[in-house]
Amino acid sequence: MxxxxxxxxxxxxxxxxxxxxxxxxxxxxxxxxxxxxxxxxxxxxxxxxxxxxxxxxxxxxSPDVKEERKGPRVGAPEQALAGFMRGAGLSDISQAETRSDKKGEHYVAILEKPGRxxxxxxxxxxxxxxxxxxxxxxxxxxxxxxxxxxxxxxxxxxxxxxxxxxxxxxxxxxxxxxxxxxxxxxxxxxxxxxxxxxxxxGKGHVILDACARKDIISKAAKAVCDKAGLALVEDEGLLAEVATHSKADTGKRAIL
Missing domain, CATH: 3.30.70 (Alpha-Beta Plaits)
Incomplete structure (x- = not known):
């Protein structure tokens, strides 16, 4: 791949x-x-x-595609044959195959589309x-x-x-x-x-993963609170929102 x-x-x-x-x-x-x-x-x-x-x-x-398109019966009116050839991209009815089923013989166009x-x-x-x-x-x-x-x-x-x-x-x-x-x-x-x-x-100072940004912010907030002797009131909704637009965790690392 x-x-x-x-x-x-x-x-x-x-x-x-x-x-x-x-x-x-x-x-x-x-x-x-x-x-x-x-x-x-x-x-x-x-x-x-x-x-x-x-x-x-x-x-x-992409893979090559082979498609069969069933057409009118053999001996059908010219108008029906012309419409079938036009839709299948054939210039002559001889380019189609003939197949038989319980209803009789009919034309089949084999369409091959190369991959891209x-x-x-x-x-x-x-x-x-x-x-x-x-x-x-x-x-x-x-x-x-x-x-x-x-x-x-x-x-x-x-x-x-x-x-x-x-x-x-x-x-x-x-x-x-x-x-x-x-x-x-x-x-x-x-x-x-x-x-x-x-x-x-590295060079760009950007944390690509939003989950990683949330983790950085959460740990930084807890560290600040611990240092100040405070208890952090966790708010997952607020944390998720801040992680979508914050520019840095502690002023040292960008988390765009």
Whole structure:
């Protein structure tokens, strides 16, 4: 399986929209690729204040497809034969096979569709998914008509280390990501999810996983309370919300 890594960056995404957006991206892009013949494996999504991330295993190509299309009976009127040939892409009825069943002989067209490279399918699927993405609220910017939750800033899309080229809202896909605005802005070029994550969490000072961000915040809050002789009143809802928009845990590590 080849590795697909997609990162969509924009201005700050409202906290209440992030979790659902990550799930929507995983579902919609996974479904779009599967419909085109690329069965995805090990799908993961990550969200943060400025990014949606999708990573999955995909085949290098979609499979070749062989389809049989049943046509009219042998000796059918010319109009019926012409419609069958037109629909099956045949230039002459001799290109069809004849089969027999209990109703007699009929024509059958054998349609063979060769598989397509995964990069070609992905380049079509990602813009299509983004165009119909179900944000509760979205906006346009500049002179364009494309809508997103906030203005797009970059799109990273690599398949086995190679850029999958496409364009959305005048932004070309590439292999560049950004880190924390002040502590590790970048830009950084990446070739794989492992490289991407290590770069963000190292040079970029960005914690990609929301659960890890929650854990950092929780431990830091407990440490502060313990030092001050206070008891921490835990609030899971508040913790989850803070993890979607906090910029640092103790001022030393960014958790975007």
């Amino acid at each position: 080849s590795e697909l890594l997609l990162e969509i960056m924009c201005e700050e995404i409202p906290a209440r929209m992030q979790v659902k957006a990550g799930a929507d991206l995983a579902r919609m892009l996974g479904d779009a690729l599967a419909k085109a013949g690329l069965t995805v494996d090990n799908v993961r999504s990550f969200t943060g204040p400025r990014r949606l991330v999708f990573v999955a295993g995909v085949p290098a190509r 490279d995964a990069s070609e399918i992905i380049a079509e699927a990602v813009p299509a998914v983004m165009a119909k993405f179900p944000w509760p609220k979205s906006m346009k910017w500049g002179d364009g008509t494309f809508r997103w939750v906030r203005p797009l800033t970059s799109i990273l899309c690599v398949l086995d280390g190679k850029v999958v080229p496409f364009e959305v809202a005048d932004i070309d896909s590439g292999n560049i990501t950004q880190g924390h605005r002040r502590m590790g802005r970048g830009p950084f070029s990446v070739t794989s999810f492992k490289d991407y994550r290590q770069t963000l969490e």
